[in-house]
Amino acid sequence: MKLPALLFFAATLVSLAEEKRPNFLFIITDDQRWDAIAAVQTEQGGKARFPWLHTPALDKLKSQSASFRNAFCTTSLCSPSRATFLTGQFTHTHGVTNNHTPFPSNSTTYATVLKEHGYRTGYVGKWHMGNQDERPGYDFSASFRGQGKFFQCPVVVRKDGERKEIIADKWIDEASTDFAIDFLRQNKERPFLLTVGFKSVHGPREPHPDHQSSYTGESAKPVPNLDALSPFRPAAEQGPRRFNAGNPKLLDYFRTLTSADRALGRLLDEVDTLGLEKNTVVIFTSDNGYYLGEHGLGDKRSAYEESLRLPLLVRSPFHDPKRSTTTPIVLNLDLAPTIVDLAGITPPAAFQGRSLKPLLEGNTPDNWRKDFLYEYFYERNFRNPPIVAVRTESEKLVTYPGRESWNQLFEVRDDPYELTNQIANPEKAELRQRLEKRLDELKRETAFKIPGSADPDRFGNEKPARKARR
Structure with a gap:
């Protein structure tokens, strides 16, 4: 040729x-x-x-x-x-x-x-x-x-x-x-x-x-x-x-x-x-x-x-x-x-x-994720605080660094509207501990850190944010 x-x-x-x-x-x-x-x-x-x-x-x-x-x-x-x-x-x-x-x-x-x-x-x-x-x-x-x-x-x-x-x-x-x-x-x-x-x-x-x-x-x-x-x-x-x-x-x-x-x-x-x-x-x-x-x-x-x-x-x-x-x-x-x-x-x-x-293709690997890490970093002019959370297939633990009294635990499968915070329920203490441990594991697995573009003074502090501009 x-x-x-x-x-x-x-x-x-x-x-x-x-x-x-x-x-x-x-x-x-x-x-x-x-x-x-x-x-x-x-x-x-x-x-x-x-x-x-x-x-x-x-x-x-x-x-x-x-x-x-x-x-x-x-x-x-x-x-x-x-x-x-x-x-x-x-x-x-x-x-x-x-x-x-x-x-x-x-x-x-x-x-x-x-x-x-x-x-x-x-x-x-x-x-x-x-x-x-x-x-x-x-x-x-x-x-x-x-x-x-x-x-x-x-x-x-x-x-x-x-x-x-x-x-x-x-x-x-x-x-x-x-x-x-x-x-x-x-x-x-x-x-x-x-x-x-x-x-x-x-x-x-x-x-x-x-x-x-x-x-x-x-x-x-x-x-x-x-x-x-x-x-x-x-x-x-x-x-x-x-x-x-x-x-x-x-x-x-x-x-x-x-x-x-x-x-x-x-x-x-x-x-x-x-x-x-x-x-x-x-x-x-x-x-x-x-x-x-x-x-x-x-x-x-x-x-x-x-x-x-x-x-x-x-x-x-x-x-x-x-x-x-x-x-x-x-x-x-x-x-x-x-x-x-x-x-x-x-x-x-x-x-x-x-x-x-x-x-x-219709296949779910045996090791497919059962949970994930959620994160939100403070943004100026908004009142929403920083958040680190874990959401599983059936539960969710939401933590507010520096505001632990706000933390929330929901059984989302049974409580889809998230009406009942179980964080202080002694009957859910084992669940809470398990999710806290899993949250720490996810942070390590994903190399969690506070990025340089975040405002470190707003991650876990007690100062109120300015009023939000809508």
Whole structure:
């Protein structure tokens, strides 16, 4: 065989090998509760808080995906969780402890690994780590600094070494979807990784104009833990934070979510139109959970279930269709090793999470985790104290360093609303000791430390924080 023919044959083999490598579409919403999917509300039946929710795109994706019903974040806060997605590391390892620390540009991420192995990488939408402009590890980005805006949002576009800044002329998640669709069309013939960060449903919430009056007249159903107040906020402060069942601001949460659902539908339809659906892994999740009045709270940060739990759907050619619901504990730090593993690459040792590939294939390893470490580091202007906790399959121990009288012990399997703190119950002393020991073990196993970006004066001190700015 002559040299030109050999070169052509070799190039053909490379092309065929690349065709077999899966593409990745990783979609992250902001502050979306695990149960803020209409199909999940339907599954909950009489326990559903908002059965009127309408999310057709998410419902369709869920019907095609592995649904992870015990997915959690290890720090319930936007920037730390987003850094965890990228690095597969705990917050105390990657060091992004708050919403104003930039992401370390020299970090090993799922994007840097795939880029090194020939993937075209793109990032669209919300990044939200300080006011950082670059998107390390991505060949292309169309993204905004900080929180951005729902309307007239400045977007920085970076491609092939060039940078320009434009003003989005439409609702920001629709504009991000346009950029994402362009990326898919331009890269459909080669292996790609595209991460899409929707601004929705983070406040202040401004739904798409088409949904500004959706759900008018609807109200959220009450749940038992609306009056089960948290120890770190006096009752006098928590009362006004109770979400009125028909409060327009609460309804705007769902109006904004439904607006984003329509954008998601456009994006997934484009995957199908381009014929990419059979070889594209679609991952959908949120950066953290969110309170809608439970425990008298809004926002997230603390360690109750509404804050920790995430929606997580994975549509994949590796997914066993017989196993639509997956129940083992999975974490936000598992997604980086999962993406790398599904690409056929050995995950870096720096990743602290575990690949979900065996779970997708219908197998749960005997040594799969039974618990995990949760951590939150004080952030200025918020009253939430530092937290270190362990959550098992059936219990949870929450500790407040320096405020031990606030510590909590819940049997979450039997007490899902976390109504009864068993920390001082002598009948639960053995359970408490076991969880305290396990928490110490997890801290050692994960090399727990107070990162340099955290405020050490706020970790375990007695000084009150300044009033939160909402």
